[in-house]
Amino acid sequence: MGGACAAGPMVSRQAVLDESAPQVTVTRDGDHLNIDYRFGRDVPVWAFMDSALETDSRQPWRPRQWTVQTPGVVMERRGYYDIIRSTDGGPVPREVRFRVRPQAVDLEAEYPTLLFSNGAVALPTRQLDVFALPSAQAAEAVPDDLNRVTLDGGSSRVTWRDDNGPVLFNGRRHDQLTTMDERSYVLLGEATVTPGEGLSTVIDPNLPPWIGEEIRGFAPRVGQYYRDRLGAPGSGGDTPIVMVAWNGPTEQMTSMGGSVLPGLIVMSFEGRGVTTAQPDIMERSRWFIGHEAAHFWLGQTVRYQFADEAWITEGGADLMAVRALKRLDPAYDDRSELQSEVDDCVNLAMKPVAQAGARGEHRAYYACGAVFAMAAEGAQKQRTGGDWLDFLKPLLRQPDGVLSREEWLTALTRTSRDPSLRGDMERLLDQGAADPSAVIARLFQRTGVAFRLDNGRIVLS
Structure with missing residues (x-):
């Protein structure tokens, strides 16, 4: 199943512009x-x-x-x-x-x-x-x-x-x-543009109907949850638009992909597996919408500075989506989703996470970014009883609209009062680790994230 991505840095590339632009x-x-x-x-x-x-x-x-x-x-x-x-x-x-x-x-x-x-x-x-x-x-x-x-x-x-x-x-x-x-x-x-409550849609006429119904019904709810917790997104402006393409009922395939831009979420679906609304596909589609909608805040209200800092927005949006889905659907298995993040980060963090994009291992930005966000959330809970969105909210107020790695890690130290957390995260970002499980376990121990070790594997509890 294809992953969601807020592709590329949202900052304007430095350039010398002149009247001879193509x-x-x-x-x-x-x-x-x-x-x-x-x-x-x-x-x-x-x-x-x-x-x-x-x-x-x-x-x-x-x-x-x-x-x-x-x-x-x-x-x-x-x-x-x-x-x-x-x-x-x-x-x-x-x-x-x-x-x-x-x-x-x-x-x-x-x-x-x-x-x-x-x-x-x-x-x-x-x-x-x-x-x-x-x-x-x-x-x-x-x-x-x-x-x-x-x-x-x-x-x-x-x-x-x-x-x-x-x-x-x-x-x-x-x-x-x-x-x-x-x-x-x-x-x-x-x-055809279809206005709706809280968002407009441009949907492929042959898209399986349940997907359109789910987008029109669920996306405004998750967006409202983020708005209630974090305030209006900095992108503001017109009603957001969701544009959805359908690449057909390809056999033996279940694919969802997409990204987000100012005021616009784009999605594409493909495969026989998404032609009917099965419970697991419904859950993944909701998570997908939750992730993409999160980028109106973490990705547009603030954005990362350099491409190797994509873990800030991608992992952060993953944890935002998990928290939103659990709030809107108490039966949602949030622990299973976060366990996948931990497992994937362990597998990918033997090499420097910051350079994962050059290796084609973009999943590291999502998984390890989510692990870092979980640790920050744990520190916030220890300090104030709050959660990830409480940690994130003050970071959305960057005057230049950029949330840098330095600002993120400084906020973690300020909240946790433990500078060693930053050191372990920087080790995974810049060097990787022979045993990422040990490093992540130390992060979780010091921030109160509940887990146990099962033959060296971190198992959330």
């Missing part, structure tokens, strides 16, 4: 897209900021979907990035066209393309951003976390068109739309 036109033509770049200057190499790998294959997604139509231009992978360059070594032509057949694939820590069963397609608005490089070899020296570097490039100015009708953006139809700095999705094709 002009891009995206035109839907049946089941294909034409993407036309018009560059305002001569550059040897353009690199795509969104160059994530496919989750399953760990191969770049763009070369599998985009075909270069302009003679003398090639696309290839260099380092962490998809690049385009001229075959003769000169500047990239000022105008470059791609013919695209979009596919729905899960990406590592990035926003995916959504395909709807009626042929509509939704693309992330920032998928088309590029930066300039002096050579193909220079791309190999660019780190995977662009928040740590200054780039020669930035937001592209993108015009969106559909030959068959208007496009959809933020719940509204436009005959033609231009975006630049917005971080959201644009839907090309037929779609």
Whole structure:
């Protein structure tokens, strides 16, 4: 079952912006897209900021979907990035066209393309951003976390068109739309916006009905719980929108995936296993919604600074979802969910958790982030009798909207009055441990998280 992810850092990448920012036109033509770049200057190499790998294959997604139509231009992978360059070594032509057949694939820590069963397609608005490089070899020296570097490039100015009708953006139809700095999705094709209590929905017409009913019924309740405990999310603004795609009843598959952006949750479902509302699938879908809705607070009201700090938002949102589901459904087995977090963290923390993304082990950010949040919750309970959301609430008041690792760990020390907790967490983050169970057990012992050791395994109690 695919995991939820608030993909990538929500902070704006540092960039040098100028009036020669690329002009891009995206035109839907049946089941294909034409993407036309018009560059305002001569550059040897353009690199795509969104160059994530496919989750399953760990191969770049763009070369599998985009075909270069302009003679003398090639696309290839260099380092962490998809690049385009001229075959003769000169500047990239000022105008470059791609013919695209979009596919729905899960990406590592990035926003995916959504395909709807009626042929509509939704693309992330920032998928088309590029930066300039002096050579193909220079791309190999660019780190995977662009928040740590200054780039020669930035937001592209993108015009969106559909030959068959208007496009959809933020719940509204436009005959033609231009975006630049917005971080959201644009839907090309037929779609219906359904206003609802607390949120609007854009749902694939062939989505199994129970999923739509569950989203419309449960998402407002979990959102209200977070609002009651934490206040209004900093993203504020219009009524949130949930956009849900259906990739069909594939045999022997049960898949849920998605992410969150300002005012928007996007989800995709696939597989025979989700065509009927079985109890375990219902529970997972609720947890999934709880996690994604949590990111309106932990991920947008505040966001992490660098990609290796994703454990702050992902693990924190996991524990938020567990606490919300238990509050709304007392029969929910919260201990089983948290046991999975502990088990997975033990398996993944033998190597540095902070570098898990580079290894393709993004699950470490969720599992170990949740373990750290459980320890913080234990410290809060010892200090005030409160829970994870009580620990989290003051951390949402960052003036710059960024919750850094330093600020998170400082809050833990302030609440627990035990600086050794920070030391053990930093060890797992920066070095890993030969025996993560021993380190986690020490964290739990000092913060009052109930557990026992069973042949060296941490078993929550």
